[in-house]
Amino acid sequence: DIQMTQSPPSLSASVGDRVTITCRASQGISSWLAWYQRKPGKAPKLLIYAASSLQSGVPSRFSGSGYGTDFTLTISSLQPEDVATYYCQQANSFPLTFGGGTKVEI
Amino acid sequence: QVQLQESGPGLVKPSETLSLTCTVSGGSISSSTYYWGWIRQPPGKGLEWIASIHYSGNTYYNSSLKSRLAISVDTSKNQLSLKLNSVTAADTAVYYCARGTSAWYECRFDPWGQGTLVTVSS
Numbered sequence: 349d350i351q352m353t354q355s356p357p358s359l360s361a362s363v364g365d366r367v368t369i370t371c372r373a374s375q376g377i378s379s380w381l382a383w384y385q386r387k388p389g390k391a392p393k394l395l396i397y398a399a400s401s402l403q404s405g406v407p408s409r410f411s412g413s414g415y416g417t418d419f420t421l422t423i424s425s426l427q428p429e430d431v432a433t434y435y436c437q438q439a440n441s442f443p444l445t446f447g448g449g450t451k452v453e454i
Numbered sequence: 455q456v457q458l459q460e461s462g463p464g465l466v467k468p469s470e471t472l473s474l475t476c477t478v479s480g481g482s483i484s485s486s487t488y489y490w491g492w493i494r495q496p497p498g499k500g501l502e503w504i505a506s507i508h509y510s511g512n513t514y515y516n517s518s519l520k521s522r523l524a525i526s527v528d529t530s531k532n533q534l535s536l537k538l539n540s541v542t543a544a545d546t547a548v549y550y551c552a553r554g555t556s557a558w559y560e561c562r563f564d565p566w567g568q569g570t571l572v573t574v575s576s
Contacts, residue, residue, distance in 0.1 A: 382562040391458075392550070394564035403564065432463040435501055443516045446493075446501035 350374050350438050354447035357445045361454065369450045371436035376416045379419040380440040383412055386449075395434075396421065422445045428454060456481035458551050458567035460543040464547075466574050472538040476551030476567060483532045484509045490534045490553040491563060492525060503546075506554050506561070507534060516559050541574045548572075 358428040361367050371381065379399040386392040395401045396412035399419055411423045423430055431454055436447040462474035476490070483490060489512075492504040505515045505525045510514055515555060524537045546569050552563035 360468075380560055389568070391566040391568045392552075392563075393566070394562055397558075397562040435502070437562070439556075439559060442558050443518075444503040444558055444561060446503070448500040448564070 349442050349443060350377060350445050351405075351435055352438055352445050352447040354434075354436060354450050356450060357448065358451040358453065361426050363426055363428060363454060365426045367426050367430075367452060368454075369434055371419045371421070371447050373417045373419075373438055373440075373443075377438045377440035379415050379420050380438060381412070382397045382415065382437045382439065383433045383437045385430075385438065386426075386435065388409065392435070396419070423452075426452070456553060456565055457575075458509075458553065458565060458573065460549060460551050460567045462549075462570060464571060464573060466541055467576050468542055468574055470538055472536075472541050472572055472574070473543060474549055474551075474570065474572070475537045476534045476536075478532045478534070478553075480500060483527055483534065484529045487555075488508075489514075489544065489561070490527065490555050491554045491561075492536050493550045493551050493552060493563070493566075495550070496544070496547040498536040504536070504549075505555055506538065508557070543574050546574045 353372045381399045384392045400412045430450040432453045433449045489506040490507040507513045548569040550569045552566040554561045
C-alpha cells in the first residue's frame with residue numbers, strides 16, 4: 349500500500365497568513381491526489397483533485413500543487429472559517445489511502 | 455444536490471456484525487458514472503478506505519478487511535449497505551459513506567455523509 353505522510357500534524361496561524369500543508373507519497377502517484385477539509389461534526393469536503401484542480405464552489409484562496417511524491421495544499425490568506433483538519437488522498441494505486449491529517453487552528 | 459446519510463447502531467458487541475446503511479437523496483444511486491464508497495476513521499487515527507461499489511454490482515474491497523466485509527446496493531431504496539462481521543475494538547470508528555468518481559484509479563470522493571460513530575464494546 350502507498351503510505352501518505354502529511355506535515356505538520358497541526359499548525360496555528362493568524363487570520364490572513366499564508367498556510368502550506370505538505371503531503372508526501374511513499375511512491376510516485378503521478379498527479380492523482382485529492383485534498384479534503386473536515387470541520388468538527390461536518391461531512392468532509394473535497395477541495396482539490398488531480399493535485400491542482402479546484403473543486404467547484406471552493407474559494408480561490410485554496411490551491412494545490414505537486415507531482416509524483418510531493419504535494420502541497422496552500423491557503424493564501426487564512427480565514428476563521430478555515431479552521432479544520434485537512435487530509436490528502438492518493439488515487440493512483442489500489443487501495444486508496446489517506447494522509448494522517450493536518451489540524452489548522454487560529 | 456446529492457446528500458448522503460449514514461444510519462445504524464452506535465454500539466456493537468465484540469464478535470458480532472456491524473451493519474450500516476447509507477441513504478442517498480437528491481440523486482440516483484443507479485447512475486452509471488459513480489461508485490459509492492465506505493471510509494472509516496478510528497479515534498485518533500487517519501482515514502481508511504473500506505470498499506467501493508457500483509450499482510451494477512462491481513465491488514472493490516480493501517484487502518485488509520475483505521474477509522469480513524460485504525457491501526451492497528439497493529437501487530429500489532437508493533441505499534447502500536455495509537456489513538462487517540466478527541468485529542473487535544479495532545473496528546470502533548466513525549464510518550462515512552461517500553460518492554466516488556471511479557472504482558479507485560483517479561477516484562475522488564464528493565460528497566460525503568456526516569459519518570456515524572460505531573463503538574465496539576460489550
